[in-house]
Amino acid sequence: MTSQNARLEELIAPVVEATGFELIRVRVTGGKTQVLQVMAERPDKTMTAQDCATLSRALSPVLEEADPIEGAFNLEVSSPGIDRPLVRPKDFEDWQGWPAKLELNRLVEGRKRFNGVVAGMDDGNVAFDIEGEEETALFPIGWIAQAKLVLTDELIKESLKAGKEAGKDEAQEEAEIHEQERS
DSSP states (O other), X not given: OOHHXXXXXXXXXXXXXXXXXXXXXXXXXXXXXXXXXXXXXOTTSOOOHHHHHHHHHHHHHHXXXXXXXXXXXXXXXXXXXXXXXXXXXXXXXXXXXXXXXXXXXXXXTTEEEEEEEEEEEETTEEEEEEXXXXXXXXXXXXXXXEEEEOOXXXXXXXXXXXXXXXXXXXXXXHHHHHHHHHO
16 A cells, blocks of 8 residues: 555545445546545445445545645545455455455565465465465465455355345335434
């Protein structure tokens, strides 16, 4: 993580948490007009378009006041998506048993890219069952340049199921709010 991204995360994380979401990643990309990408989700691992709009509205005044990026930039709030990046130790714990791709920031046994299955965390290291290997590999989390889940039919099915459950919960909350307003 760059020092700019770390400073932005310090600024953004409290707003994300206060709004009821979990911060996944902060990243600045682009050229002339930069893009500040804030990736977040609900604790149940869902994130609707309405959630993105809510978080964007909460972040905008904080970013406007702090002016943390030189020049013009666009704020992009998004969900991690189905084939989500794995960034935090928590991600590797939460997604144990799911197929993923890892790319390291250095060579290990002559390679940087690995396909396999997330096996959690082990004493600060990412545990990963590499395709074709018998032993679970352990990589220091600082060595991981990129990691993401592999899009599979099972992952899509699980994501759709979680989205439906979250939609039911959201509808129930709205009904309760409307009932309280009528009382």
